Amino acid sequence: MRAKASSPDKGDSGGMGKQQPNRLPRGGRIDRSQPLTFHFNNRACQGYAGDTLASALLANGIDVIGRSFKYHRPRGIMGSGMEEPNAIIQVGVGADTVPNLRATEVALYDGLTASTVRGWPGLDFDLLAINDFCHRLLSAGFYYKTFMRPGALWKWYERCLRKASGLGVSPQLPDPDRYTHRNAHCDVLVVGAGPAGLMAALAAAKSGARVIIADEQSEFGGSLLYSAARVAGNSADEWLGKALTALADCPEVVLLPCSTVFGYYDYNFLTILERCRDRPAEPRQGLSPSPPEREGSKRQGEIRQRLWRVRAKRVILATGAIERPLVFPNNDRPGVMLASAVSHYIHRYGVCPGRRGLIFANNDSACQAALDLAAAGAAVAAVVDCRAAGPGAIADAVEQAGIDVFRGHVITGVTGRKRVRSVQVTPVSADGKTLNGASKTIACDLVAMSGGWSPAVHLHSQAGGGIAWSEAHACFIPDKPGQDNVSVGAGNGSFALDACLAEGQQVGLDAARQCGFEPVPFSTPKTVSATVNPLQPLWRTPALQSPERSPKQFLDYQNDTTVTDVRLAVREGFQNVEHVKRYTALGFGTDQGKLGNINGMAALAECLDKPIAEVGTTTFRPPYTPVAFGACAGMDVGQLYEPVRKTPLHDWHEAAGAEFEVVGQWLRPWYFPRAGEDRLPLPLTKKAGARGAETGGEGGDRRKPFATLSLAAQAPGEASAREDLPEAVARECLAARNSLAIMDASTLGKIEVQGLDAVAFLERIYTHNVAGMKIGRCAYGIMLGEDGMLMDDGVMARLGERHFYLTTTTGGAAGVLHWLEQWLQTEWPELKVYLTSVTERWATIALVGPNSRKLLQGLNGDIAFDQADFPFMSVRSGVLAGFAVQVFRVSFSGELAFEINVESDEALALWRKLMEAGGQYDITPYGTETMHVLRAEKGFVIVGQDTDGSVSPVDLGMNWLLTEDKDYLGKRSLARPDCRRADRKQWVGLLSEDGTTVLPEGTQLVEANTPGGRPPRLPLAALLEGSRLVGKPGRARGRARPIPMVGHVTSSYYSACLGHPIALALVSAGRARKGDHIHAALSDGRYVKVKIVSPIFYDPKGERQHV
């Protein structure tokens, strides 16, 4: 992987120099044999495999990468990794495009196209840069103080604000890529593969622990990748290679490069985003092999990103530290970079980001950048150090190299707008608070700054751990961990390499021991430890004038939050750090304040005259770095969003040309149109074919038990006013009433209940008398919620002394099983009851119509179907036409009917046999729509359509199902006064007075109580709806006069059998108001006069199902 000395095929270094003026002739971990072409803002550029987009842009000498959010200031690359605030770009085109990537994190590939996300009309010339000059008008929170009057103009103001905001552009096409999730368990999860993390992983793995080690970079090594240190007698790079080989040799280790651990949830559950396509082209030995595709390359169904969900016994956080910028006037100019980034680009990519660099630091680490620049052949203008003289091996080395060192100095000004041209350097007092001398101007094109290091405590914090202020390093370090985790290395405030290695080894061994393994110690690699001159906190360089009157000193680069903004927030009373964050947008950028927050807190501390520790931090929330929605969603999108459930007879229905309806997760036949059948326009005149139909409705209340099977919770029917009706539905309805029809009812929820206490259990769940049921008999049963409202219904069959079979609604199946289990497991664990879902085991075929018995009797079998042997509401098991079946004599249509349960894999064969044998009766398959019409004609309720969670069994007229002398769920609630009100909404039938209008389901009902018996006019606001008037503030303020509603239409159909529309409705005190007229308020403003009738329209005495 080490770079080849020079490019073999791109000509001489002079040509290369032209193309990539900042590319060093040698060095870096790039592959110069693989030159790559890419485009930035339509400009063709060159780079190498192994580059990031950022390193390639720097190599090409491109200084300005973007514009800042508010002031549109030109910005260059500041960092080298996930902390980068400025270089936000759009990568790729078309469906592949990704907005808002950090150039520092994008692996370069051939053909990459990247563009700037801000700037209008363009990056180089940006008109909105005028904001930079009006900045005093655009102070923090300015938008809260204006744009208020006239109120109507806010919409326009807002449109302008929105246009000016935003970063990249959303993809406009669906994502062509795939994402996957993977679950993993391990003993030790190591986050970060720098020196500390690698040592920890080695120590734990060598001791036998199952280890996962993840690092967000494409290569393991962390700071070793750009370190000049020597480890165990080797160069950092050589030692790294050996360590990785040793790690890969351990059998139970998973190595995850390009993998960011972004969330730390409860019980040591962590989420890792693996960017599969960013893997290095030639994986190092030991790295799990993966295709070398990069982002944007051609794909053949491979995974773009994989989200790991890891449960770890022990977590070692070796997350490293993030270098801090220094705060000085115009500290955002292109050319101002983090010192570590400078070293990073030189060592890792062979790119020198400037010709004449200047170092500005308050600590020793930045001196490395000076040495690296010098070694790379760049001029080093000076090292500016705010500290007075002190010891320090690295600083000494700088002086030995002949570099000018300005001790006790700070930068007080920067010139150059699109690139640093020079800086102003001024002596400062020993405490760093006041300037005390004349300034000096030093020419340079690069400022490498370091304000010290902040441990990346994010994950530690997400896990619930506290943080503490370290005076020594002037940073927050992890305090007590919140879960089973430990922080180590720079992430724990141990910045020296030898400390990282030793600590890492120790926690690795400890973790192994905690996971039950015998630690296998080995010798710690030796490093040379340098004498360190302690850091001197410098949160802001002093100035002669107040920050308000000085050039901007940036805290948060992306959101343009300056020292002035924080001071203003404090002045206005926003003194809590969370308030400051929200008022000034500090830390709200896509870098989530990784770079700027600490300086912002220091500025706040200064204003409040409090120590930083007391000011505290804002909350660290997942994700650590942004994660694609698609990666969170995984595979469960599109057709896999939820499984599509089909019955065993689905293919037959499809072949028969059925229209399907979505019911919960199921697809059910809706109706079976035949060739030549059309939709019949409504209103229809009375159908001549309604032979045998009784004109219905008014005759009698329900007194006798009626048997119903509620087949669907989410039932069909059309929502808006029906203007037509499938001819097929009318035909199917008449077939069921007049001869024979067949339906696939397999989607019914089916639960078997067995056990010693089955009766006792069901007595508590259902309202009817379960103990009194004889074996072989069925009963209609309802269950109530704790609030007494109807929850689900179905048929209960007693198959044995302690063996019951229940059906539920299609949509309610899973919920009911869950409900039963919840009571069994959490409230009544003493009951010996076992529940089994048998929904998929049985297919259910309903045979409906006067000829259904004749058909069954004509088939071979051992079940007697005559009325005496097989009365209504009973169940028989046996053989029918060679199939083992359970047959239930129940009816959801009011006709003579049988429901046959047959093993799912035999369903199709039985169905075919029934269709064949039924030919003589013109057997007609029907779907959910006909089922609904049939049951509505009979006044059978559908839970979820006729009920909504606020309807009690009493409201539905089901008093006969409520057993007085036992207790059941919901019984107590039914005794509450409100449940006994006489004016509760009760379930009734409705007939349109005109005899033709099919009322839209959901239509509200109102009284006809205005003078003249006319319905009331709609309130003004409702009439104005849709007009522009409504949206305007103050417009719809007129006092609304609500019109009281007395109920609503729950179901509504055209009954082919009766020859007129019918409807079911919940109406206040409806049962006592039969014969009264009320009005249905249609959505087009019309009112339809309707009459309240009994909900049973057909065969009110219920004789047909008993024959």
Add this chain to the structure above:
Amino acid sequence: MNKQKYSIFALLRNAVSYNENWRQAWRSPEPKKKYDVIIVGGGGHGLATAYYLAREHGIRNVAVLEKGWIGGGNTGRNTTIVRSNYLWTEAALLYEKSLKLWEGLSQELNYNVMFSQRGVYNLGHSLQDMRDIERRVGANRLNGIDAEVVTPGQIKAAIPIINISPKARYPISGASLQRRGGVARHDAVAWGFARAADALGVDIIQQCEVTGLNRQADRVTGVETSRGRITADKIGVVVAGHASVLAAMAGLRFPLESHPLQAYVSEPLKPILDTVVMSNGVHGYISQSDKGELVIGAGVDAYTGYGQRGSFHTIEHAMQAIIELFPLFSRVRMLRQWGGIVDVSPDACPIIGKTPVQGLYFNCGWGTGGFKATPGSGWVFAHTIARDNPHELNAAFGLERFTSGALIDEHGAAAVAH
């Protein structure tokens, strides 16, 4: 109180003086020994209550006690949606009152709360969804609330990026639309009310945790706080997820469950979604903030708890739902995720009213729907406290309903199933 008036002229004036002369938006006074009314909880609802107490009822000797920083609870943790298209008349009129207050709030408070009436679509994915929509829209119109039923074609015309394909797993069959609904800037609501209440004399006291409620016989007499004892004849508690904790201090037990409710934002994008889209069927809702972030919410975490974080699988479901509706957002990246604690009542409606303890009032149980109600909630709660009797708009929302059974079941009309 001498208050600076905010306007473009004030901005210009202060720009000239380097923004060095802006005054405090609100004071941070030491608590007095005694107040007429104490409001516990410095969220939007509490601050609005204090404001309307002073403004509508002339009661200005009021303290708002906040454990942390104002607006730091659910006020700062929601998806900022405002609408009033609730099903039942009781709820609809309460939320409509609130919506009407929203419509003039920036001007009334002299603070731009960025209330933006960009419309709210509630999608339907099945015939039953459409029945429910028809029913709710009909009820809204009769109650004087703007509402429309729109077809998939109309939805597509208004939101070109939405997926209305009939081949979707749960195709969109229509929607209800409330054009007057929209979003507001959540933090600004708290700050605007705080500033306006402060101007009327209300003391806003942050970092002041209530640790106990003092009572004499069946009367409340004051509170114990981390900053000492404060007495008052009337105490209004409006603390969202922690209502049960405060109720326990008074020996009361409320029918509330506290759940985490998560929300998510993406990285900022150029304008792409100009309205609010909610779906109960695929369980998610989304809008785009003025900054460009997609703001996303979904259902509550199933487990109860006070940890303001939530579980990862809830995020997975939310993202799946959003991609189902907007497949083009799959490559957009989630930037932040957070959780608030919502107190869910059995009927998904709030509890606003008196308690068995005299002088003690509670306003809680808003579940997932509290933000949109902020001004209206404060308005009726202030009335309830000032008159010691609920306003007709919140009369139905008393604690008694759980024993009488007169529930207002809004589960169906909630943004997402609870």
